[in-house]
Amino acid sequence: MRVIGLDSGSTTTKGVLFEAGRLTKKSLLPTAGDPKKAMLAVLAQLDPSLPELAEVSDTAHNEDSPADTFLVTTGYGRKLLPADLVVTEITCHGKGAEYLRTGTQQVIDIGGQDCKTILLNGQGGVAEFSMNDRCAAGTGRFVEVMMRTLGEEIEVLDSFVAGAVPVTINSMCTVFAESEVVSLIAKGEKREDIALGVLYAIAKRINGQYSKLRPPKGAAVFFTGGLSASKAFTTVLADTIGAPVITDPLSQYAGAIGAAQIGIKKSAGHPRFAPSPQV
Structure with missing residues (x-):
């Protein structure tokens, strides 16, 4: 079968x-x-x-x-x-996370147009979840738009921000954030520093959504979605939520x-x- x-x-x-x-x-x-x-x-x-x-x-x-x-x-x-x-x-994301990492209790999924934070029961069943699908902030689309504003494609994200020092990004609305990025470029900030700042801004937004579920402090999070392929963003996310973030080669699936x-x-x-x- x-x-x-x-x-x-x-x-x-x-x-x-x-x-x-x-x-x-x-x-x-x-x-x-x-x-x-x-x-x-x-x-x-x-x-x-x-x-x-x-x-x-x-x-x-x-x-x-x-x-x-x-x-x-x-x-x-x-x-x-x-x-x-x-x-x-x-x-499905709960069951998929359990298949890829047995005993998973927390999932963060960042898609192109939404972000899901999920608490599981340790057997792949959903105990609680939060989903942002009304705003591009905290999604792959936000990263893609900001990278293009910086003159780069999202595919080179990891190599582009290697060794960078993050610049603070205050706006999370895509339109205002794009204007802020343009202003930072005009002020002479390094493009790679701005890009890393964008990643920290997104991670901060996701952490706010994730924290509402009252997750066990410091417990490992399984990361799925397109951005899970980025080692740079995985590191930024772990740093921001204060917990290990685990991925798998099949996380996007x-x-x-x-x-x-x-x-x-x-x-x-x-x-x-x-x-x-x-x-």
């Missing part, structure tokens, strides 16, 4: 394929303003038999699906394709992995996967 977890994010779309309980394929593509198209493209890489089905059907994914594949969707575009199961991203883990459990009792009666 195969299970696909598909996480439709605002910036990137991620998918994973589990076969016999083992992760065998993964795919990540830019969402590029068309979540349905991106989801279909990821599915095409994971299982070429599924996209054609999704394109011709606007109804729930059921008996028409390939008999050996169970599809679970999550994220912003989770309802755009027919699926066996649709699950919220908070639940946490939502998709969690969706697949839920799918593995749910599909076990699904009629489509019941053993054929003996004749």
Whole structure:
């Protein structure tokens, strides 16, 4: 039996394929303003038999699906394709974090357009959470905009801020922060110092959101989302929240992995996967 977890994010779309309980394929593509198209493209890489089905059907994914594949969707575009199961991203990130690091109790996920702080029960279940999806402050999009204002791409973030000394950034509104960055450049501040200051400003904003959950002081936090690939920001975040911050090479796939883990459990009792009666 195969299970696909598909996480439709605002910036990137991620998918994973589990076969016999083992992760065998993964795919990540830019969402590029068309979540349905991106989801279909990821599915095409994971299982070429599924996209054609999704394109011709606007109804729930059921008996028409390939008999050996169970599809679970999550994220912003989770309802755009027919699926066996649709699950919220908070639940999936909890299960994904538990899969990647057993016993995880705290998760910070920084996506392109939102930031989630989650407390878990130690078994992947969500005990409490906070989500900021109304403001770009504290998201990957904020970093991307500030880096472009500085004339650099977000992909070079770590090398760009290496050895820098942070400049204080006071504004967290994207528009005002961009103006503040331009003013700092005009005053002669080093671009790399400004960039590091931006990271500290974001981490401070996230810490405020995270602290509202009253997390255990000093307990390790599992970091997911696109920014978790940045060693510089991981260090800044740990320094700001005063706790170890742990990542994994698959951290950006946490939502998709969690969706697949839920799918593995749910599909076990699904009629489509019941053993054929003996004749």
